[in-house]
Amino acid sequence: MKMVRDTWTGSEEDRARVNSILDEFEGQDPMESLIPALHKIQAAYRYIPEEAGHIISERWHIPETDIFNVVSFYSDFSTEPRGKRVLWICEGAACYFMGGPQLGEVAQSVLGIPYNETTPDGEWTLRRADFCFGVCHRAPLVELDHHIYGPLSPEELRALIANPPEHSVEEDHE
Ligand code: FES
Known part of the structure; x- marks a missing residue:
């Protein structure tokens, strides 16, 4: 099932x-359900609204600090709305030496934003990975909406950004 992404307004409907996302985990261990539930909330709103954390805490009796420690630990989650598309440039060791920084320069230039920013139209979030995606044989590479592309030349990255595939972030967590 594909979820519709929306903007959190704090309305009754949002709550x-x-x-209803938490209802899906009824009867299950809250600690084991926390990460899958956060994935669904992130997919729905492109971030974890603070109030969603309050609701989880109230219903599942998990301290809010524990919830937001999880949110801040995992790169899949954010406390600010992300773009509809999330582009990671790998600058792990192998990608770094194979041209990752050049890909990063192209992405920042084409999108007009530095790392860790979202374009004003909410379409793209650009992130720099200083960790390895575990597929160094494809260096230099990028990850777009949880799909790996590489090895990529700067021109190929320009083409990818200009004409991105139709898959989306939430498909990977449904
Ligand atoms: S360093 Fe980029 S995938 Fe390993």
Whole structure:
């Protein structure tokens, strides 16, 4: 099932939506359900709204600090709305020496934003990975909406950004 992404307004409807996500985990261990539930909330709103954390805490009796420690630990989650597309440039060791920084320069130039920013139209978030995606034989590479592309030349990255595939972030967590 594909979820519709929306903007968190704090309305009753938003609260009901978060509650209905939590309902899906009824009867399960809250600690084991926390990460899958956060994935669904992130996919729905492109971030974890603070109030969603309150709701989880109330219903599942998990301290809010524990919830937001999880949110800040995993790069899949964010506390600010992300773009509809999330582009990671790998600058792990292998990608770094194979041209990762050049790909990063191209991405920042084409999108007009530095790392860790989102374009004003909300379409793209650009991130720099200083870790390895575990597929160094494809260096230099990028990850777009959880799909790996590489090895890529700067021109190929320009073409990817100009004409991105239709898959989306939430498909990977459904
Ligand atoms: S360093 Fe980029 S995939 Fe390993």
